Amino acid sequence: MKTSGRRWHRRSYHHGNLKEVLLEAARTLIEQHGAFGFSLAEAARLAGVSPAAPYRHFRDRDALLAEVARSGFERFAARLDAAWNNGIPTPLSAFEALGRAYLAFAREEPASYAVMFETGVSEAQGTEAIQAAAASPAAEKAFNVLQQAAAALCRQLPENERPPLKLVAMHIWTMSHGIASLFIQEGSVARKVPLSPEEVLESGMLIYLKGLGVLPEVPGEETASGES
Amino acid sequence: MKTSGRRWHRRSYHHGNLKEVLLEAARTLIEQHGAFGFSLAEAARLAGVSPAAPYRHFRDRDALLAEVARSGFERFAARLDAAWNNGIPTPLSAFEALGRAYLAFAREEPASYAVMFETGVSEAQGTEAIQAAAASPAAEKAFNVLQQAAAALCRQLPENERPPLKLVAMHIWTMSHGIASLFIQEGSVARKVPLSPEEVLESGMLIYLKGLGVLPEVPGEETASGES
DNA sequence: GTCTTCATGTAAACGGCTATTACATTAAAG
């Protein structure tokens, strides 16, 4: 029973699906060992191939991480887009769904999220590929969903009170990202606060939208606890 | 002339200040090569000592990074505290100074900031030390400054309208962090938006505070452009 | 002053990782 040691001791000399398996292995290993400590060799072991095999599919280690980021942005954008659903049934409810989708992605794919948003600093040599992914069409598409949502919300305001769209989109994005980023970290002080990311985001957005003038006079004024 | 190759070919066998120099070298290298790609050996070279020397001062590579994080949190907390200055002259002006101080730290010490907030994912083996730093007293002190500011702002509200302090503090923190984090990245989509981090934070906070009910009826209603 | 001691640095070595090169295997096209 060759399959005992590995899930799939491949039958043929050729793997058949190595690229995808390597990406999956990378995400798994990054979740376990952190964005540091991820090693191409270990991913290869996990996939059951030699340490040199990955180089047939990725130019180097960073190219693999860049692909993790790029594909992550694609799923991210798709998910945000589905949640926003063109503002249906109402912009506000869709906006809430959007926020939840954002946090859900960060929670379900922490490795992808980390590589997408928290890789490297400055013009790091060797991370250009990843940084390119962070500026890829997929990344822009994700941001565009946020911008659409911002636009729909602003459309409820009289024209002379509308702040620049990009600014509102940035506010939404930075708050969502800040929450996702702080809560992903195990040891973070954020974890010591007895609040779920969703609670923080929803209450924060309620206050922000009220400040924007978008909310129709909140009834209960229970700004804190949300509804759940 | 031995001194040509290095700034300071130390005269004595003993370095005299190796620990600090290594921390400084680490910050420099992380800025240049990213949080990945930082190597203890290179830091040692930069300090002009053998690759084994750092182990006299740090248990391992992660311990050095943890110290970068810990000392970073200390300077961070001190700086935020000085900027907040107990809400003097007014809570609002002090709050604005606090936000600027937050972003200034992230801009001036991007390496520290990255190690403090963007290291690793989940319960990564090998990063426990850094995660411990992220939950250290210094980190809590920094958060406490934000919480004090939140408290001072909330104190301007009638008691029955005050949201939980920790919640407001988290809103402030997550938005500041989100902006700092997104703008630190070179390739980020955030860099394509023609807005400075300060503009985004200040305008966002204006809207948020208005939603909170803290702002005394904004006069100009130029929600976007701030004053600068 | 000399001796001892301990902190601090070095040299050498091991194993793991990245990446390259030459070679092996096989699927697919002609």
Place this chain on the structure above:
DNA sequence: CTTTAATGTAATAGCCGTTTACATGAAGAC
């Protein structure tokens, strides 16, 4: 069936992290 290109392996070189045994010298004991 033969050829070819894609895909994987083996072997190798260089770097890094880390450990161990040894070297140096500053500070105090005498």
